[in-house]
Amino acid sequence: MQIICISRESVRYGRQLAEKLAQKLGYACVSREELTDLATAQGIPVGKIETAILKRQNISEQLALDMDRFKAFISASLCGRAISGGIVYHGRTGHLVLPGLTHVLRVRAIADFEERVTMNMRRMNLAWEKARAYTEDVDEDRRRWARFMYNVNWDNPALYDITINSAHLSVENSATLLTQMAQLPEFQPTPASRRVVKDLLLGTRCRLALGKDERTRDIKVTVSVKDGDVSVVYLPRHARQAPVIPSVLEGLEGMRSLVCTVATTNILYIQERFDPQTESFGHLVEVAEKWNAAVELLRLVDDPEGSEREDAEPLPATGAPAETGGILEDSPDMPDCEDQGCGVPETLQRLIQVGRAGAVRTLVGDGLAVAGKLARAEQYSLVVVGDVFLSRGAAVRKRLKRDLVSLLNEQMRIPVIGTEDLKEQYLFGAKQWISMVFYAAATVLLYAGVFYFQEGILEFLAAPGTTRRILSAVVVGAFAPFAAIVIGGFAHNALKLVKLE
Amino acid sequence: MEKKLRIMVIDDENIVGKRLKPALEKDGDTVETFEEPNKALERFGEAPFDIVVTDIRMDGIDGLEVLEQVLARSAKTKVIIITGYATVEVAREALAKGAFDFIAKPFKPGDLRAVIEKAAREIRA
Numbered sequence: 001m002q003i004i005c006i007s008r009e010s011v012r013y014g015r016q017l018a019e020k021l022a023q024k025l026g027y028a029c030v031s032r033e034e035l036t037d038l039a040t041a042q043g044i045p046v047g048k049i050e051t052a053i054l055k056r057q058n059i060s061e062q063l064a065l066d067m068d069r070f071k072a073f074i075s076a077s078l079c080g081r082a083i084s085g086g087i088v089y090h091g092r093t094g095h096l097v098l099p100g101l102t103h104v105l106r107v108r109a110i111a112d113f114e115e116r117v118t119m120n121m122r123r124m125n126l127a128w129e130k131a132r133a134y135t136e137d138v139d140e141d142r143r144r145w146a147r148f149m150y151n152v153n154w155d156n157p158a159l160y161d162i163t164i165n166s167a168h169l170s171v172e173n174s175a176t177l178l179t180q181m182a183q184l185p186e187f188q189p190t191p192a193s194r195r196v197v198k199d200l201l202l203g204t205r206c207r208l209a210l211g212k213d214e215r216t217r218d219i220k221v222t223v224s225v226k227d228g229d230v231s232v233v234y235l236p237r238h239a240r241q242a243p244v245i246p247s248v249l250e251g252l253e254g255m256r257s258l259v260c261t262v263a264t265t266n267i268l269y270i271q272e273r274f275d276p277q278t279e280s281f282g283h284l285v286e287v288a289e290k291w292n293a294a295v296e297l298l299r300l301v302d303d304p305e306g307s308e309r310e311d312a313e314p315l316p317a318t319g320a321p322a323e324t325g326g327i328l329e330d331s332p333d334m335p336d337c338e339d340q341g342c343g344v345p346e347t348l349q350r351l352i353q354v355g356r357a358g359a360v361r362t363l364v365g366d367g368l369a370v371a372g373k374l375a376r377a378e379q380y381s382l383v384v385v386g387d388v389f390l391s392r393g394a395a396v397r398k399r400l401k402r403d404l405v406s407l408l409n410e411q412m413r414i415p416v417i418g419t420e421d422l423k424e425q426y427l428f429g430a431k432q433w434i435s436m437v438f439y440a441a442a443t444v445l446l447y448a449g450v451f452y453f454q455e456g457i458l459e460f461l462a463a464p465g466t467t468r469r470i471l472s473a474v475v476v477g478a479f480a481p482f483a484a485i486v487i488g489g490f491a492h493n494a495l496k497l498v499k500l501e
Numbered sequence: 502m503e504k505k506l507r508i509m510v511i512d513d514e515n516i517v518g519k520r521l522k523p524a525l526e527k528d529g530d531t532v533e534t535f536e537e538p539n540k541a542l543e544r545f546g547e548a549p550f551d552i553v554v555t556d557i558r559m560d561g562i563d564g565l566e567v568l569e570q571v572l573a574r575s576a577k578t579k580v581i582i583i584t585g586y587a588t589v590e591v592a593r594e595a596l597a598k599g600a601f602d603f604i605a606k607p608f609k610p611g612d613l614r615a616v617i618e619k620a621a622r623e624i625r626a
Binding site for chain 2: 011033036037040045046047048050051053054124126130131133134137138141142145324325326327328329
């Protein structure tokens with residue numbers, strides 16, 4: 001069950017090295033090409049993902065689901081093969097689909113750029129300049145792939161255990177070196193890592209089964225497995241489809257129990273135009289990361305005439321290649337907001353990169369209608385209202401936003417705040433430091449005062465006589481809230497600092 | 502009035518031609534579909550087409566070879582690659598060899614029409 005992943009620059013050298021290494025170790029050799037072909041044959045549109053990278057397209061919600069399924073497919077394929085024996089995989093960044101597996105030997109195989117250009121020139125019968133441009137473009141596409149899929153820098157040496165340079169080491173010698181390295185204890189499977197492989201395999205099989213079933217393929221889920229106990233967490237907007245999840249996953253090999261729950265730590269972000277570059281969006285991401293929450297984007301389009309409608313982002317049918325030849329039905333597209341500069345694709349892309357993407361939807365209507373619609377929606381942990389009603393004047397905008405926040409607060413019974421209050425409420429900045437220092441000083445003074453004057457205080461409290469006792473009770477009653485505010489203020493800030501609020 | 506385009510569609514899956522032909526003929530262009538690339542190239546030799554839409558993975562002659570042969574015979578022809586098995590390496594190779602554009606399956610006919618319109622503007626320019 002040893003796993004060796006080679007991230008290759010030159011496909012030819014990577015393949016030769018992987019095959020030689022697999023031969024020496026008696027392992028199976030698996031290539032990225034083999035797995036992408038299998039994934040495509042199973043209806044995962046790998047070509048769409050690759051084309052999106054090549055054409056610098058924004059990631060749609062559907063593409064994000066496809067990426068998720070593709071990662072699950074690669075992970076399931078590698079784990080499935082690793083269970084029955086050792087494997088050598090060569091591709092881009094295979095080890096990144098094996099989170100939690102510490103015994104994977106991660107190899108980066110680099111090649112001389114000029115040599116690769118010459119090779120490509122010969123293989124494709126291209127002029128030098130074209131071959132050079134091709135090689136540069138492909139390298140950039142692969143870097144973008146790593147950023148798109150895993151939010152990592154492909155060139156970061158920390159991602160690998162060893163880098164092999166084909167300009168200095170022959171395939172034979174590189175394979176010999178890696179064979180020896182593979183014997184090191186750090187790369188040997190342990191009982192714990194075997195369990196992780198089994199759990200990873202079960203989790204990715206669950207994800208694939210959900211992605212394959214018509215009823216659940218559009219549900220965005222997080223699957224986690226611990227010793228065969230499966231937990232599926234779905235977003236509130238998928239509550240209607242969620243009841244079929246157990247029947248889709250029923251009978252999966254190795255599953256001991258299954259729990260399906262709605263994600264409770266979802267943040268709803270309401271805005272008319274999104275911008276992932278703003279400070280407030282940065283604060284929102286920070287809070288989402290702190291709470292391990294997904295961020296659902298709600299684009300609120302103001303309609304002063306009061307008409308009301310709601311659209312979820314369309315998820316076109318993927319289509320089984322065998323039935324349609326890969327040609328889908330023409331259908332009217334949803335109004336695209338890209339031209340209007342709504343910023344949804346860019347913001348969603350940023351959220352996907354940081355692993356915090358929830359759903360996206362658009363609501364058209366005035367504040368009252370929107371508040372009514374959201375009140376009927378499923379639960380969120382927090383609602384953040386950004387800039388809305390942009391077509392109105394500054395004063396009206398401010399009032400409408402305040403009314404919306406207050407309405408949502410009243411009807412949803414969860415914290416609803418404006419983006420401007422996000423930092424103060426949930427993050428720790430300079431203001432919170434000052435406040436904590438102030439409350440800390442006050443708390444110290446309070447305790448010091450009580451202990452320093454304890455004899456006097458005890459004497460005052462224990463003084464005989466009804467009038468004195470009533471006076472003692474009044475003084476204690478007045479002092480207690482003050483002490484609670486001071487100590488509570490310090491505790492609140494201290495807990496926020498250690499992210500335990 | 503704009504000159505109508507002659508479009509050739511090559512894909513070894515019969516269903517692709519069947520679905521694309523009526524969709525592309527909507528604009529009044531002439532569309533011929535082929536399942537065998539060698540027959541398509543023979544036909545191209547008789548009368549060049551303005552636009553060739555070809556799959557990459559086909560038995561016998563693959564889409565990249567079709568691309569090379571078409572451009573060798575008619576440099577003005579725009580070749581659009583369609584495939585379900587796209588990788589950036591293959592797509593970049595097609596573009597480096599002179600393909601006009603690249604579309605990954607599954608796609609809607611409207612997506613292809615948009616690329617064809619772009620190609621037509623270049624042809625007519």
